Amino acid sequence: MRSTRPISGRASMNIIDTLVQGILLGGLYALFAAGLSIVFGIMRLVNLAHGDLIIFAAFAILTITSMFGLNPFLSALIAAPLMFAAGWLLQYFLLNRTLGKDILPPLLVTFGLSIIIQNGLLEGFAADSRRVPLGSLEAATIPLGAVNIGVMPLLTFLSAIVVIVGLNTLIYRAPIGRAFRATSDDPVTAGLMGIRPQRIFATATGLAMVVVTVAALYLGTRANFDPSAGPSRLIYAFEAVIIGGLGSLWGTLVGGVVLGVAQTIGATINPEWQILAGHIAFLAVLAFKPRGFFPRAVD
Amino acid sequence: MFTRRDFLKTTAAVGALAGTAGLAMPALAKGGKIKLGYVSPQTGPLAGFGEADKFVIDTFLKSFGDKFEVVVKDSQSNPNRAAEVAKELIVNDKINLMLVASTPETTNPVSTTCESEEVPCISTVAPWQPWFIGQQGNPGDPKSWKPFNFAYHFFWGLEDIIAVYTGMWSQIETNKQVGGLFPNDGDGNAWGDPNVGFPPVLKQKGYTLTDPGRYQNMTDDFSAQISAFKKANCEILTGVMIPPDLTTFWNQAKQQGLKPKIASIGKAMLFPQAVEALGKGGHNLSTEVWWTPTHPFKSSLTGQSAADVAAEFTKVTNRPWTQPIGFAHALFELAVDVMKRAEDPTDGEAVAAEIGKTKLDTLVGPVAWGSDKLPPFAQKNIAKTPLVGGQWRLKDGGSYELVVVENATAPQVPLGGKMEALN
Numbered sequence: 084m085r086s087t088r089p090i091s092g093r094a095s096m097n098i099i100d101t102l103v104q105g106i107l108l109g110g111l112y113a114l115f116a117a118g119l120s121i122v123f124g125i126m127r128l129v130n131l132a133h134g135d136l137i138i139f140a141a142f143a144i145l146t147i148t149s150m151f152g153l154n155p156f157l158s159a160l161i162a163a164p165l166m167f168a169a170g171w172l173l174q175y176f177l178l179n180r181t182l183g184k185d186i187l188p189p190l191l192v193t194f195g196l197s198i199i200i201q202n203g204l205l206e207g208f209a210a211d212s213r214r215v216p217l218g219s220l221e222a223a224t225i226p227l228g229a230v231n232i233g234v235m236p237l238l239t240f241l242s243a244i245v246v247i248v249g250l251n252t253l254i255y256r257a258p259i260g261r262a263f264r265a266t267s268d269d270p271v272t273a274g275l276m277g278i279r280p281q282r283i284f285a286t287a288t289g290l291a292m293v294v295v296t297v298a299a300l301y302l303g304t305r306a307n308f309d310p311s312a313g314p315s316r317l318i319y320a321f322e323a324v325i326i327g328g329l330g331s332l333w334g335t336l337v338g339g340v341v342l343g344v345a346q347t348i349g350a351t352i353n354p355e356w357q358i359l360a361g362h363i364a365f366l367a368v369l370a371f372k373p374r375g376f377f378p379r380a381v382d
Numbered sequence: 383m384f385t386r387r388d389f390l391k392t393t394a395a396v397g398a399l400a401g402t403a404g405l406a407m408p409a410l411a412k413g414g415k416i417k418l419g420y421v422s423p424q425t426g427p428l429a430g431f432g433e434a435d436k437f438v439i440d441t442f443l444k445s446f447g448d449k450f451e452v453v454v455k456d457s458q459s460n461p462n463r464a465a466e467v468a469k470e471l472i473v474n475d476k477i478n479l480m481l482v483a484s485t486p487e488t489t490n491p492v493s494t495t496c497e498s499e500e501v502p503c504i505s506t507v508a509p510w511q512p513w514f515i516g517q518q519g520n521p522g523d524p525k526s527w528k529p530f531n532f533a534y535h536f537f538w539g540l541e542d543i544i545a546v547y548t549g550m551w552s553q554i555e556t557n558k559q560v561g562g563l564f565p566n567d568g569d570g571n572a573w574g575d576p577n578v579g580f581p582p583v584l585k586q587k588g589y590t591l592t593d594p595g596r597y598q599n600m601t602d603d604f605s606a607q608i609s610a611f612k613k614a615n616c617e618i619l620t621g622v623m624i625p626p627d628l629t630t631f632w633n634q635a636k637q638q639g640l641k642p643k644i645a646s647i648g649k650a651m652l653f654p655q656a657v658e659a660l661g662k663g664g665h666n667l668s669t670e671v672w673w674t675p676t677h678p679f680k681s682s683l684t685g686q687s688a689a690d691v692a693a694e695f696t697k698v699t700n701r702p703w704t705q706p707i708g709f710a711h712a713l714f715e716l717a718v719d720v721m722k723r724a725e726d727p728t729d730g731e732a733v734a735a736e737i738g739k740t741k742l743d744t745l746v747g748p749v750a751w752g753s754d755k756l757p758p759f760a761q762k763n764i765a766k767t768p769l770v771g772g773q774w775r776l777k778d779g780g781s782y783e784l785v786v787v788e789n790a791t792a793p794q795v796p797l798g799g800k801m802e803a804l805n
Contacts, residue, residue, distance in 0.1 A: 097609055104605035104638075111602065210429030212625045214659040221661060222636035233637025305633065306602070307626035307659050311426050311459075315600050343603070350606035354597035355566060357606070 100230045101351050105344030107232070110240030111305065113339030114298040115316055116323035117246055117332060118291035124330040124379070125267045125287045126182060128189045132196040133320055134313035136292065139200055140166055140299035141308050142208055145215050155215045159300040163293045170292030175285040182284070197313065204310035215303035239301040243339070246294055247332045253290075254332075263287060322365040328375030337376055341368070415451040416727045418717055419471035421482045421492045422710075426459025427624065430653045431484035431507065434707040437695050442714045445683060450717070453477060457488045465491035472499045478727045479504070479720070481713045484706065485649075486512040486568035493517060493533040502734040503533045504716050506709045507672075510539040510756075510764045512572040529762040532734045536712075536749050536765040539756075540572060542791055543670050544583045546771040547646045549788040550668055551589075551618055553801035556643050558589045561611035563604075563621030563631065566596035569649060573622050580620070592616055599624050604631040608638045616640075622648035625656035632663055643803045644668065646771070654702045657774045657782045664774050664782060666802050671772040671786055673708035673746050677795055681745045682715045688745060702781075712744040738762065747792075768792030773802065 119133045130136075140162060147158035177196075181188040223234035254260035262283050265273040270280040302308060302316070319342060326341050327334025342361045349360020368375065420439070424432035439452050453475045455467035464482075468491065471477045480503040482492040489505040494517050496503035505513065513535050520526045564574035573579045574593055584591045592614040594607050608631075611619065619642045623631065628650035635642075646668040651657050657664040675692035686694070691711060692703035716737070721727050724736045741750045751765045771788030785798040 097613075100609055101605065104603060108603045205425060210425060210427075210433075211653075211655045212427075212430075212629075212659060213655075214629060214661075216661050218661065221633055222663065224637045224639060226639065231637060231639040233634065235633075236637065306630040307656070309427065309429075309626075312600075312626070319602075347603055347605055350594075350597070350601075350603065351609075353595040354601075354606060355595050357601060357603070358598040 101347045105347035107236035107240050109340030109343030110243040112319045112323045112342050113243040113336040115320040116335045118294040119320045120324045120335045121291045131193040134317035135197045135200040136295050137299050138313040140296045141303035163296045166292040166296045167289040171285045171289035174288035201310050212307035212309040214307050217304045326368045328378035330379035331377040334377035417477040418452045419477035419480045420454045422484050423459040424456040428459040431706050434710050438710040461487045461491045464488050468492040468495040472501050483507045490516050497530050497533045505535045512568045527759045534737045538769040542769040545791050549790045550771045550801050554803050556617040559616045560589045560591045560618045561616035562593040565599050569622045604634050608640050617643045619645040623650040625650045665776040666804050668773045671770045673705045708746045712746045715744045770795045
């Protein structure tokens with residue numbers, strides 16, 4: 084019924100193309116996941132509103148772009164501190180109250196937050212599917228023999244690496260990172276040493292929101308988004324975090340790449356397999372390495 | 383999983399102003415108002431289809447509010463939700479006639495519910511094959527297909543869209559290699575169906591179709607399809623996509639060096655906002671056109687022409703016209719016409735029988751069930767409206783205009799220009 088493509092002399096070229104596109108796609112998933120990874124790694128907080136926050140940030144970038152006629156990259160630069168502030172306030176005044184022994188309150192609160200954000204955006208921006216315009220950069224491409232690499236996907240992947248190097252430097256080299264790790268390990272003792280866990284948590288969420296802004300920039304320029312598009316992004320973020328291993332940022336990148344490559348390989352066999360292949364890869368990792376490739380957090 | 387059913391209260395629009403157009407309505411004089419149920423996607427990914435609803439219903443109630451009451455329910459773009467609200471309308475609101483619009487994901491669950499509850503139903507804005515075949519117990523076996531007693535549908539079919547698309551393609555010199563993008567949903571499976579979809583007709587007309595297979599909606603990557611189309615040297619692309627997927631695909635296609643001469647994509651480019659989301663890349667993409675302000679039809683309710691209705695929509699809502707306006711309006715035209723003829727509006731069977739006898743010139747063209755132009759199994763429940771083909775042209779200032787470029791199957795609709803190649 085459906086044609087399977089014959090294997091030709093260009094098959095090897097196709098495999099390279101599939102891998103390259105998959106790895107680049109993995110960069111996008113890693114960006115989705117990095118914010119989630121920080122929040123979970125430091126606070127053990129599962130943020131179900133993460134996808135909606137990405138869409139929220141995308142609308143913020145879109146608004147700044149269209150209001151001031153700025154380049155989307157500049158808009159993201161303006162949106163980032165705003166999102167940091169929003170994240171800080173959100174954590175300090177709302178999410179901190181949900182943290183405790185019981186894992187249910189944060190889940191319920193962030194689930195509610197997800198609904199509030201979606202409907203708030205629907206009210207403010209209507210249900211239109213929108214996109215952040217990038218002009219000629221959208222179609223820009225680098226031809227490398229038989230493989231064409233899009234400039235935007237390449238930038239997405241490089242940004243994912245920059246974000247992860249940056250976060251790792253911050254967490255493992257800077258004083259604030261020491262405070263993050265100390266609070267994450269033992270908030271009570273960290274408190275005795277003069278660290279205020281509430282503020283540390285707030286800063287961490289603020290930081291996660293900056294990463295969310297970067298993810299939103301690349302999501303918003305790559306595809307259309309509308310107020311209800313968040314949850315479908317959440318699952319890839321979760322899977323990337325779990326595949327990579329909780330608490331490891333490089334692991335998150337690996338997780339994103341595993342998902343991306345699994346999807347493109349699946350799609351090459353048959354597009355019906357595309358999304359399923361990603362989920363199967365995730366299940367396979369869970370079955371054989373239940374704690375992911377590079378687990379750092381000990382629970 | 384992430385529905386917000388309790389948050390969004392469904393709204394009940396109740397009649398406001400009186401003042402009918404002086405129509406004789408014996409059936410309506412028997413006392414209480416006739417209750418119409420209306421289900422459409424007003425929120426969620428399909429919300430663009432429901433955009434015109436409020437405007438259309440307000441216009442309708444302005445003239446017919448003293449005889450009719452409309453209870454509106456939002457399907458939230460979710461088939462399960464659509465079936466649920468249909469049941470509510472039937473059981474709690476005790477509606478006399480169901481009206482439903484927009485995509486098989488909305489029309490099918492509602493029509494099926496009406497059929498089993500024996501409530502008359504008029505449905506539109508879904509090609510008739512996914513509507514009719516999709517509701518059959520065994521879609522794979524044409525012999526088992528049965529007509530419905532209460533559910534009626536008016537729109538065009540896949541045979542029309544295939545004729546329109548191939549008509550557009552024949553205006554431009556190509557190698558006749560076609561790449562198909564069919565998702566794994568009601569529309570995609572019908573379009574790609576090896577018996578009733580695109581494949582057999584394309585083959586017969588001398589086109590070669592490369593169909594890599596059904597993909598999931600909301601896919602982040604189309605590299606596999608793009609590389610298959612490049613390999614087959616496809617100069618024509620077609621498919622039935624949702625807007626986010628079209629944007630992702632079209633950008634990736636350009637990034638990965640796929641340069642077709644023609645791209646005719648269904649569903650994704652119905653709305654100007656979706657084309658604008660493509661930036662300059664949307665220029666000369668082609669799509670099916672079911673209704674435009676240039677369609678030479680008039681409303682049987684208000685006497686307005688298509689252009690008048692579109693202009694009023696823009697004036698009231700400050701938004702560009704969209705194709706569903708005409709069909710939402712026509713649904714209410716049919717409701718009034720049927721109820722005018724029905725002896726007793728509360729007798730479901732009698733009302734359903736009257737729907738079958740309809741012959742009405744509506745804002746979307748003449749609607750009459752029982753046409754012999756359809757296969758015998760579908761004649762009872764399907765009425766066809768004209769379909770033409772159009773191209774989106776970029777105007778100065780970055781907005782888009784839909785120009786009719788192909789009208790072989792519906793010559794009464796005027797052409798606005800000639801088909802142009804993408805590059």
